[in-house]
Structure formats: structure tokens, C-alpha cells
Amino acid sequence: xxxxxxxxxxxxxxxxxxxxxxxxxxxxxxxxxxxxxxxxxxxxxxxxxxxxxxxxxxxxxxxxxxxxxxxxxxxxxxxxxxxxxxxxxxxxxxxxxxxxxxxxxxxxxxxxxxxxxxxxxxxxxxxxxxxxxxxxxxxxxxxxxxxxxxxxxxxxxxxxxxxxxxxxxxxxxxxxxxxxxxxxxxxxxxxxxxxxxxxxxxxxxxxxxxxxxxxxxxxxxxxxxxxxxxxxxx
Amino acid sequence: xxxxxxxxxxxxxxxxxxxxxxxxxxxxxxxxxxxxxxxxxxxxxxxxxxxxxxxxxxxxxxxxxxxxxxxxxxxxxxxxxxxxxxxxxxxxxxxxxxxxxxxxxxxxxxxxxxxxxxxxxxxxxxxxxxxxxxxxxxxxxxxxxxxxxxxxxxxxxxxxxxxxxxxxxxxxxxxxxxxxxxxxxxxxxxxxxxxxxxxxxxxxxxxxxxxxxxxxxxxxxxxxxxxxxxxxxxxxxxxxxxxxxxxxxxxxxxxxxxxxxxxxxxxxxxxxxxxxxxxxxxxxxxxxxxxxxxxxxxxxxxxxxxxxxxxxxxxxxxxxxxxxxxxxxxxxxxxxxxxxxxxxxxxxxxxxxxxxxxxxxxxxxxxxxxxxxxxxxxxxxxxxxxxxxxxxxxxxxxxxxxxxxxxxxxxxxxxxxxxxxxxxxxxxxxxxx
Numbered sequence: 140x141x142x143x144x145x146x147x148x149x150x151x152x153x154x155x156x157x158x159x160x161x162x163x164x165x166x167x168x169x170x171x172x173x174x175x176x177x178x179x180x181x182x183x184x185x186x187x188x189x190x191x192x193x194x195x196x197x198x199x200x201x202x203x204x205x206x207x208x209x210x211x212x213x214x215x216x217x218x219x220x221x222x223x224x225x226x227x228x229x230x231x232x233x234x235x236x237x238x239x240x241x242x243x244x245x246x247x248x249x250x251x252x253x254x255x256x257x258x259x260x261x262x263x264x265x266x267x268x269x270x271x272x273x274x275x276x277x278x279x280x281x282x283x284x285x286x287x288x289x290x291x292x293x294x295x296x297x298x299x300x301x302x303x304x305x306x307x308x309x310x311x312x313x314x315x316x317x318x319x320x321x322x323x324x325x326x327x328x329x330x331x332x333x334x335x336x337x338x339x340x341x342x343x344x345x346x347x348x349x350x351x352x353x354x355x356x357x358x359x360x361x362x363x364x365x366x367x368x369x370x371x372x373x
Numbered sequence: 374x375x376x377x378x379x380x381x382x383x384x385x386x387x388x389x390x391x392x393x394x395x396x397x398x399x400x401x402x403x404x405x406x407x408x409x410x411x412x413x414x415x416x417x418x419x420x421x422x423x424x425x426x427x428x429x430x431x432x433x434x435x436x437x438x439x440x441x442x443x444x445x446x447x448x449x450x451x452x453x454x455x456x457x458x459x460x461x462x463x464x465x466x467x468x469x470x471x472x473x474x475x476x477x478x479x480x481x482x483x484x485x486x487x488x489x490x491x492x493x494x495x496x497x498x499x500x501x502x503x504x505x506x507x508x509x510x511x512x513x514x515x516x517x518x519x520x521x522x523x524x525x526x527x528x529x530x531x532x533x534x535x536x537x538x539x540x541x542x543x544x545x546x547x548x549x550x551x552x553x554x555x556x557x558x559x560x561x562x563x564x565x566x567x568x569x570x571x572x573x574x575x576x577x578x579x580x581x582x583x584x585x586x587x588x589x590x591x592x593x594x595x596x597x598x599x600x601x602x603x604x605x606x607x608x609x610x611x612x613x614x615x616x617x618x619x620x621x622x623x624x625x626x627x628x629x630x631x632x633x634x635x636x637x638x639x640x641x642x643x644x645x646x647x648x649x650x651x652x653x654x655x656x657x658x659x660x661x662x663x664x665x666x667x668x669x670x671x672x673x674x675x676x677x678x679x680x681x682x683x684x685x686x687x688x689x690x691x692x693x694x695x696x697x698x699x700x701x702x703x704x705x706x707x708x709x710x711x712x713x714x715x716x717x718x719x720x721x722x723x724x725x726x727x728x729x730x731x732x733x734x735x736x737x738x739x740x741x742x743x744x745x746x747x748x749x750x751x752x753x754x755x756x757x758x759x760x761x762x763x764x765x766x767x768x769x770x771x772x773x774x775x776x777x778x779x780x781x782x783x784x785x786x787x788x789x790x791x792x793x794x795x796x797x798x799x800x801x802x803x804x805x806x
Contacts, residue, residue, distance in 0.1 A: 227432045231459050231802045232484035232565060234436070235528060242547030257432045272805075275429065275437060275458045282430055298461075304478055309462035327565055 212347070219263075219289060220344035223337070226262035227255045228282070230269025233296040233327040237268040240330045240337075252337060259285040264340070266333070267313050270298035276311045283317055291344070293336050294319040297326045422450065429458045433536050433791045436801030440778075442790065449782050449790050454775055460805040467765040471731025472498055473572060475762065479752075480566045482767055483803030485528055488514075488521040489745040491570040493752035494765070496651060496741035498572050501734045501756050504706060508695045510574030511653040515690045516587065517560070517569055518652070518743075519683040523594065524553040525746035526676050526683075530601065533673075533795035537614050539605060549597055552590055559583050572732075573707045574700030584691055591684040591691070598680040606674070615670040619781045619793040622667060629776045633748025634675045635797065639667035645744040652743075657689045669789070672796040679746075706732050731760040740768075747771050747798060769803040 187193045188201055229237060240247045247253050256262040259282045271279060283292065294313045297303030300322045302310045313319055320343060323336035342348075428439040437458035443451040463482055467475045479494045480487040492514060499506060506514075531546030554564040560579050561567035569576050605611050623639040636643055644661040646654040662678035664671025700707045704723045713720035726732075736758040742751035748770030755764040774797055781797070782790045 228430055230437060231461075232481060235484065236565065238528075238532070238543075239547055239551065241543075242551070243544050244548070244551050259430075269802075270459060270461050272458060272460045274460060278429055278458070304481070305461055305463065305466055307462045307466045309460050329564060 216345050216347060220341040221251050223252050223264045223291070223341070223344075224254050224256045224262050225252060225264045225266055225337075226259055226282070226286070227257045228265055228268070230267065230271065230275065231298070233268035233299070236327045236330050237266055237295060237333060240333055245330050245334055247334065247337070250338065250341070259283070260287060262286055263289060264291045264293065264337075266293045266295050267299045267317070267319075268295045268327075270296075270303065270305065271311050271313055272309050273311055276316050279313075280316050289344075291320045291340055292317055293321045293323060293333075293340060295323045295333055295336070296328055297324060300324065421445065429455075433794060434801075435532060435794065435799060438775075438794075438799060438801055438804075440790075440794075442787070444787060447786050447788075449785055449787055452779050452782055452790070454778055456772075456775070456801070456804050458805065459801050461802070463806045464765050464767065468762060471760045472734060472762060473727070473731055475765065476571055477566065477568050479765070479767070480568060481802065482806050483745065483747070483750070483769060483771060483800045484565070485525040485800050486521055486745045486747070486750070486803075487566050488517050488570060489743060489750050490752075490767070491568065492518060492652070493741055493743050493745075493750050493767070494754070495570055495572045496743065497739040497752045497754040498734060498762075500739040500741055501737050501754060502572070502706060502732075504573055504701055504703065506574055506652070507698045507701060508653065509578075509697045510699050510701075512690045512694050513575045513579060513699060514570055514652050515654065515657070516687050516694075517557070517575075519686045519690070520553050520556060520587070520590075522683045522746045523680055524550050526679060527553070529676060529746075529795075529798045533798070534605060534611075536791055536795045537611060539608070539611065542601065542604065545597070545601065545604075549594070556583065556587055556590065559586065571700070571707075573703060574698070576700075578699040584694070587687060587691055591688045594684040595681050598677065598684075601680075602677060606677070612670065614788070614792050615673055615796070616668065617666070618669045618789045619785050619796075620666055620668040621777060621781050625780050626667075626777060629780075630773045631748070631777045633745070633770050633774065634672060634679070635748070635774055635777060637662065638664035638671035638675045640665055645742055645749060649742070651741075654686075656693070657686045659683075659686050659689075669792050669796045676798075733758060733760050734762070742768070745770055747800065747803070748774060767803075767806060769806065771799040771801070771803040775799050775804060 184193070184201060188198070193201055229235075239245065241253060241255065252264075259265070263286070265279075265283055265286065267279065283290070292313075294300045294317075298305065298310060299313045300319075301312050303326055321336045321340045323333050325332050328336075423444045425442045425444055426439070427442060428434045429437040434440065439455040439458065441453045441455065442449050461481070463478055466478050470478065476491050476494060480490045482490050498504075527546040527550045531543040531550075534540075534542035534546075557567050557569075558564050560583055561569040561576060621639060623636065623641050626636050626639050627641070632643065640663055642661045642663050645651070646659075647661055659682045662675045662682065664675050704720070706727075708727055709717070709720035709723055714724055734756040736756050738753070738755045740751055740753045742749050744750070749768065750770055751768035753764070753766040753768070754762050757763040778794065778797060781793045785793070
């Protein structure tokens, strides 16, 4: 799907856009030093453009410099990776450490993931923080199914990934019933570890590393959408 | 939600009668219906009961508690907690492990008071072994237990205030919590589930600089607690939500076996640190804060006052920290120091026995109660003489205290249910185990 669209970039770029789709839009762009005179001339150019004084060849050149192309997919996944709404969902010990990534020391708001949503229908990411008992597993799967696409799951802590120190009759590893995107080890993991997991998830989303988990777990298109006739199961 | 299936089948006319206007027998009959029901109440009005399901995934339930509330309008008429969503089988797992390997498992029960879980279990095993714990170890235990109590109350205060709409409290409380967790990390290497307390004493002596950092923290903590009180205790919104809501008298609480801050808020000065001192708590001078009304505000104030008392205890324990061994010299129970393994054959044998089989405990039963942040945390251990416990059972205060939900919130508003649940402070890991 090589659908190309033009996306306005915030910074002008000197590369020739006709050479192919630019890939540097979502790379850090604050690398090269800019000469102050060059900066000033571009400022004036921008002012002229906004005033409508730029015409003809000058306008064409300006547009060529200021506009870069990318694919829709790339732009969407860039935005998707940077605007994850996690679900307010705690199970056990790890939930306390999950709470502390929101707190002042780690402050997940730096990365834009601080908007925890209480309703699965508004959330993109479920962090399974704690041990999953056999009684809880169907509930978790249902909550996951209630989340709308695109959705992601992080399994936090040893219990959730491999039943941890307990490893007994009461627990289920989350991989048995849910397509988990990132596992964060630890008992409980430090908040830094969870942070790393979330950033790794962002990387995965932006690079389209889907790995076919959904198909394998039969977890595509499982959203619960209520029809008008069926309101009893809400 | 629910489909209206009552006699009238309409939801248009809801009776707004007060709590007193309802006949209990009449109510009980209609409560049996799971879905919403509507019945004529005279004067052309109907009474309706709505059964509402909270949880197990709900941000206000502090874990995975599920509550089935029967509501009439906004008034809670009945409530049934459903538990077991984090049942982990810890007590059963403990039977398969040798005594010293049980400690990490048992710490994960009530995950906000891990030092207390370990203390209760180790205390029970020490009772069975008739083991004397060195005074330095007892003091080190007290320091960590009280720091843990402050930490647990900080998490409670942060999340409860969040439920009541005071968002900034969460950041302040978690800032202090991080400071305490840094101290735990310094003495044991882990933030949570430290496995610091072990049978016969503690795992390791405190490192250099630890005492100074703890002192700095307890100097600061009363000031921080003052700031919390400035933000909350005279806040009109908080007073409206907490003051006078959901009071329960002490007879009801005692009848249900409720302990801890909930019972103390009702005016009963029952604290096991005073009533049955363990781990040399009788050496320290502290007060037991109690309430007068037994309402939600008293529950808040009692826990808040414990910030000061716990800081005082830590300071005294730090000041009077005795010299000496940090763990019992009994080599049958405690591992020998590492350097002895290179020179002493006997130490090597002891080390080998302890690591492979563990120590054996004489047959018998012991119950060791301590005062956790939530109340009486007791550990029952039965030994059959082998190196693995025959039965480990925890009397977890969250589990018992959860019983007081129904008398607390009956005929109260649903908003008060959220506030009460926050003030009960149940830890579902401890409830379900």
C-alpha cells in the first residue's frame, strides 16, 4: 500500500522531495547547526508566504522546501505510538509500581502516556500488572475484547508472564489467553523497567512489528459491539 | 446494564423517599430480583431497586474487588462483596516450600505491607523454634516495619484522595513513598518484597549511611504530614465527603472482628503494639490515635495521625539501636557468615543443610499476631516436625475488615460507598491470598 500523501512538516527541509519519499520526518530533526543568517532569510521568506507576496517560481521553491512526503501508514503509526491511553487496571503488587510511573519521579507524562482511562472502550493499552488468577482471566479477556482497535497489551511482572514465584494451581500466564505485545520481567519490575517496556511498545508500533500475534490468538475483530436488540449483556 | 422487568416496566417515576420510608421486609422481598424492579408505592409513585455491578475492574475498588450493590435511587440498600479474583494459592504453595523459602511467597500476600507479612510468619516460626531474636535485629525490624507502615498509609492516602477528587495528593504521597522505597532498596536491594526479615533476625545489617538517611526522612515526614493535613483536613469538599458519613459503632465492628484503624476510629484503643508488644515495641514511647465518631473522617484522621507516631517510633529505634548481631547465632537456623565457609568444615555443613533441606521445626502450632497497617495480621503455622510447614494460614485484616462494608454503606449514598471503600483500605492480595 504505497499511498502517498503530502504532510506539512514543521521544519523546512533542503532535500529534494522529488528523489523519493522522505523518511526523515519522524527522526529527530534538531541535529544540524543552522547559520543565523540562513535562519533569518527563511523567516522572512515564511513571512512573505503568509502575506501572500510569494508568487511564481519563488512559491514553488518554497513549497518544495517546506513540504515533505511520507506514507499515511507511517504518519499514523507515529501518531499512534505517541498517544497511547493506558487502561487503569491493576491486579496486585505490580499495580502499585505501575502507579508510580505516573508519579513525580518517573512522570510518564513526559512521553504522553499519562492519560489513564478507566473504561476499556477509551483505552489503547492494557497493562496486566500483577498475578492473573483463573477466576480473573476471563474478565481480563473480556476487558481486552471491549477495547477498540488498535489495542496493545503489556504483561508486567513475572506472575503475569510465567506465574512467577508461585507457579501453582491458581494462576494462569497471560500468554494463554491474550496476545501480549511486551513482557516486562521483574517481581515486581521497577517503574523504570515498565517505562522501558512502554517505550519498547511505542517503538514496535512505529515500526509495524506486529508479529502476527493477533491472528495466532484469534484476537482480531473481537470487539464487543452492542446491537440494538441485545442490551442485556452490557 | 439491566432491562426493566418490573410490574410497571417503566423507569419514569422514581420514588425519592428517604431511607426511613422503606419497610425492611418489603425491601428484602424485592431485593431478590436481580434486575431493576418497580413497584407501586402509593400516591401514584413507584419504588425501584437497581442492582449494580462494580468491578472487578473498577478504579475505585482498589484492586479487583467486585461489589454487587442494590440501589434505590442513589441510596445503597444492600451490598455484597465478591472476592477471589486474585486468589494465588499462597497458603498452599507455602506448604510445599521449606520454612525459609516460604518468606518470599508470603510477603506477596498483602503487597503493601510486605515487612509485616514476613514478620508475622517469622514470628510464628520463631515461637515454634523457641528462638531468641537479638535486640539489634528486633530494633532493625521495628525500623523497617514502621517505615513500611508509613509507606502503606501513603499509598492509601494518595489513592483515596484521588478517589475523592484531590488529585495532587497522589503526587505528594508517591514522592514520599519513593523516598521510603529508596531506603528499603538501600538496606535490602529491592524496592518491594524485600525479604529483609527472616527467621532469627534480619537478612543483613544496615549499610553505612542508612541511619543518616532514615533520620533525614523521619525529620521531614511530620512536616510533610502537616502539609497533607493543610491540603485535606480542612478542605470543604473533603469534609463534606467524609465528615459524618458511614459511621459504624464499635460494638458492630468488634462483633465483626474488625481491627486496625477502622476500629480505632470508632474509639477503641486496640493496638497490638501496645496490647501485646512484640519485637520490643514496649521500649518505645508512642500514642495510639483514636477517633470519636467512627465516621469516614475519623478513619482518615487516625491513619493520618499514625504518620507522626510511626515517625516517632523509627526515630527512637534508630537512636537506641543496640550493638550486637543482626541475626541469631544459632547455626541450625541462620546461615553462617560467608567467610566462615572457607575455613570451617562445620560452617560448610550447616550451610549445605540449610540451603538444601532447610531447618526442621519441632512439631506444634503457633499463632503470631502483629499490628499491620490494616489491623491484626496473624500468622498460624502448624509444624509436623519436618522442614516444611504442614499448614500456613494468615488472618489477614483486609479480609476481616471487608465485612464491615455492608453495615457501613447500608442506607448511605453511592458516593459515600466510594469514600468508605477508600477508607476501609482493603488490599485484595491479602483478602484473596
